Amino acid sequence: MRFADIIGQDDIKRHLIGTVKENRISHAQMMLGREGYGTLPLAIAYAQYINCQHRTDSDSCGECPSCRQISQLAYPDLHFVFPVPATGSTKEKPVSDTFFRKWSEFIKQNPYGSYQQWLDYAEAGNSQGLIRVDESSEIIRKLTMKSFNSGYKIMVIWLPEKMNSDASNKLLKLIEEPYPMTLFLLVAENSENIISTIISRTQIVKVPRIADADLCAGLQRVAGTDAAKAEKIARISEGDFCKALEYCSQTADLAQNLDLFIKLMRVSYSYKAPDMIALADELASLGREKQKALLAYSERMVRENLIMNRQLTSMARFTDDEGNFAQKFSRFIHPQNSGLIAEALDKASYHISRNASAKIVFLDTIITLARCLRMPA
Ligand SMILES: [Zn+2]
Numbered sequence: 001m002r003f004a005d006i007i008g009q010d011d012i013k014r015h016l017i018g019t020v021k022e023n024r025i026s027h028a029q030m031m032l033g034r035e036g037y038g039t040l041p042l043a044i045a046y047a048q049y050i051n052c053q054h055r056t057d058s059d060s061c062g063e064c065p066s067c068r069q070i071s072q073l074a075y076p077d078l079h080f081v082f083p084v085p086a087t088g089s090t091k092e093k094p095v096s097d098t099f100f101r102k103w104s105e106f107i108k109q110n111p112y113g114s115y116q117q118w119l120d121y122a123e124a125g126n127s128q129g130l131i132r133v134d135e136s137s138e139i140i141r142k143l144t145m146k147s148f149n150s151g152y153k154i155m156v157i158w159l160p161e162k163m164n165s166d167a168s169n170k171l172l173k174l175i176e177e178p179y180p181m182t183l184f185l186l187v188a189e190n191s192e193n194i195i196s197t198i199i200s201r202t203q204i205v206k207v208p209r210i211a212d213a214d215l216c217a218g219l220q221r222v223a224g225t226d227a228a229k230a231e232k233i234a235r236i237s238e239g240d241f242c243k244a245l246e247y248c249s250q251t252a253d254l255a256q257n258l259d260l261f262i263k264l265m266r267v268s269y270s271y272k273a274p275d276m277i278a279l280a281d282e283l284a285s286l287g288r289e290k291q292k293a294l295l296a297y298s299e300r301m302v303r304e305n306l307i308m309n310r311q312l313t314s315m316a317r318f319t320d321d322e323g324n325f326a327q328k329f330s331r332f333i334h335p336q337n338s339g340l341i342a343e344a345l346d347k348a349s350y351h352i353s354r355n356a357s358a359k360i361v362f363l364d365t366i367i368t369l370a371r372c373l374r375m376p377a
Contacts, residue, residue, distance in 0.1 A: 001041055001044045001045045001048060001070070001071055001111065002045060002048065002059050002060050002062050002067075003016075003017070003045045003049065003058070003059045003060070004059055005041070005045070006038050006041045006042060006045055007038060007210055007214055007215065007217075007218030007221075007222070007241055008038075008210040008211050008214025008215065008218065009037070009038055009042065009207065009208075009210065009214075012042060012205060012207055012208075013042075013045075015205065016042065016045075016046045016049070016205070017049065017057070017058065020049060020050055020055075021057070025050065025152075025183065026202075026203040027175075027178045027182065027183055027184065028175045028178070028183075028184040028186070028201060028202040028203065029183075029184070029185055029186070029202055029203045029204075029205055030160075030185075030186040030187075030188055030191070030199070030202040030203070030204050030205065031043050031185065031186070031187045031188070031205050031207050032188050032189075032191055032204055032205065032206050032207060033189070033206065033207030033208065033209075034189055034209070034240055034242075035112060035113065035114045035115065035189060035242055036112050036114065036210075036237075036239075036240030036241045036242030036243050036244070037207045037208065037209055037210055037239060037240060037241070038111075038112060038207065038210065038241065039187045039188075039189070039207050040107070040111055040112070040156075040158055040187050041111040041112065042205075042207060043156050043185040043187050044070065044073075044111065044156070045060070046185065047070060047075075047078050047154045047156065047183075047185065048060045048066070048067055048070040048071070050151070050152055050154070050183070051066040051067075051070065051075065051077070051078075051149070051151050051152065051154075052064055052066055052067050053065070053066055053067075066149065066151075072108075073104040073107065073108065074104075076148040076149070077147050077148050077149055077151060077152065077153045077154060078154045078156070079139075079142050079143075079153070079154065079155045079156065080096060080100070080103070080104075080155075080156050080157075080158065081096045081131060081135055081138075081139060081155065081156070081157045081158065082096055082099075082103055082118070082129075082131070082157075082158040082159060083115065083118075083128075083129030083130050083131050083158075083159050083162035084096060084098060084099045084103075084122070084129055084130070084131075085119060085122055085124035085125075085127035085128065085129050085130075086127050086130075087122070087123065087124055087125060087127050093132065093134045094132070095132070095134050095135050095138050096131075096135060096138070097138065099122060102121065102122055103118070103122075105121075106118055106121045106122075110242075110245070112241045112242045112245070113242060114242050115129065115159055115162075115189075117242070128162075129159075129162055130162055130163075130164060131157070131159075131160070131162050131163040131164070131167050132164060132167060133164060133166035133167045133170065135163075135167055136166075136167050136170035136171060136174075139155060139170075139171070139174065140170075140174065142155070143155065143174070143179050143182050144179065147181065151181070152181050152182065152183045153179075153181060153182045153183070154182075154183045154184075154185060155182065155183070155184050155185070156185045156187060157171075157184065157185070157186045157187065158187045159187065159188060159189065160186045160187075160188050160194055160198070161188055161189065161190050161191075161192075161193035161194050163194075165195070168194070168195045168198060169195075171198065172195065172197050172198050172201070175198060175201050175202065176201060184202070186198075186202060191204075208239070209238060209239020209240065210239040210240070210241060211239065212234045212235060212239070213234075215230075215234040215237060215239060215241060215244055216230045216231050216233075216234035217230075218241060218244075219233060219234065219241075219244055219245075219248065223245060223248055225248055229248070232319045232320065233247045233248055235317050235318070235319070236300075236317045236318065236319060236322075238317070250293075253290075253293065254297075254319065255321070257293065257294050257297040257298075258297075258301075258319075258321055258322055258325070260283070260294055261294070261297060261298050261301050262325055262329075263279060264279065264283075264298065264366070264369065265329065265332070265369070265373065267279045267366065268366050268369035268370040268373055269332070269370065269373045269374070271370050271374075276363065276366045276367070276370070277363065279362070279366060280359050280362040280363040280366060281359060283358065283362045284357075284358035284359040284362055286358075288352060288353070288355075288358075291352050291358060292349055292352055292353060295345050295346075295348055295349040295352070296349065298345050299342055299345045299346065301322065301326075302333055302338055302341050302342055302345070303338075303342070304316045304317055304318055304322070304326065305326050305329060305330040305332075305333040306330075306333045306334070306335070306338040308326050308330035309330045309331060309333050309334050310335075331377075332373050334377040335377075336375050336376070336377060337372040337373065337375045340368070340372045340375075341368075341369060341372050341373075344365050344368040344369060344372070345365070347365075348361050348362070348364075348365045
């Protein structure tokens with residue numbers, strides 16, 4: 001992966017390239033930001049740039065043997081550690097190598113993929129992904145091997161927040177007393193779940209959200225989305241390419257969710273019992289995943305309508321259809337009721353995911369919404 005393949009993030013690319021040019025590559029660095037901002041692609045492109053035999057001032061060549069191997073995630077001095085589930089035949093002490101073929105397939109398909117998407121891809125079922133203590137011995141084994149290409153040995157750790165404390169403590173020792181010519185690239189989403197002693201010994205590279213214009217161009221280039229649709233989706237994806245790809249594949253769902261959201265608000269506001277019951281029945285028949293998606297969508301709509309209500313229209317993130325509805329609807333969402341509505345939607349989502357009766361959950365939610373929507377601003 002070359003820097004040119006990465007969507008936006010020009011400042012971060014310049015910074016990383018600068019560390020190589022000025023020969024000040026810190027031995028432990030942490031790319032910190034949402035997966036969809038491109039933290040992992042940046043780490044891979046950085047590893048490729050460091051190892052490229054013909055790098056230029058702005059990128060790796062993409063052609064030399066190192067570049068070719070790294071783009072296939074098959075470079076012998078580049079190692080990957082990532083959370084793995086304990087499932088089926090791998091229940092006994094699974095480590096990253098157990099899942100490497102599957103993970104590399106997943107990342108090659110979409111280097112912006114999220115943790116949850118990875119677990120789905122690995123068919124993890126109810127098992128959580130973890131980096132277990134056995135992984136530490138694997139890391140030590142790999143880093144003590146002679147390097148193949150007499151350059152850096154690079155260890156990319158995707159989501160170190162999923163390390164258990166034994167694994168973290170062992171990793172800490174390695175970072176404190178590094179082997180010569182080794183480089184740790186931690187790719188984390190949430191630094192709060194990483195032990196502070198690791199944080200304090202790594203150089204943090206904060207990766208911000210992708211700018212809307214870059215996201216729009218990226219959708220057209222990578223996913224072949226047409227310009228109008230890309231622009232629309234970039235506006236609601238919060239700078240997250242993973243999210244943008246999800247929206248791309250569900251634009252039909254977006255339209256359906258908007259229709260249902262409008263209905264939910266109208267029926268609740270009308271306070272007519274037969275309509276309320278009929279709507280609860282309709283929503284109950286949707287299926288759990290769609291119900292959860294609708295509730296999450298509704299929370300976003302309430303948030304954006306509140307922003308519009310507060311006259312911060314330029315900050316509100318809507319598609320054109322959502323914006324048209326919000327023109328009239330946003331006056332009903334204000335600081336007195338927005339928190340209560342969000343809470344009701346959140347509670348509904350919690351109960352739905354725990355298999356409560358959807359009909360009762362939705363009826364209860366509609367009654368709460370009815371009360372909230374009629375509150376004075
Ligand atoms: Zn190269």
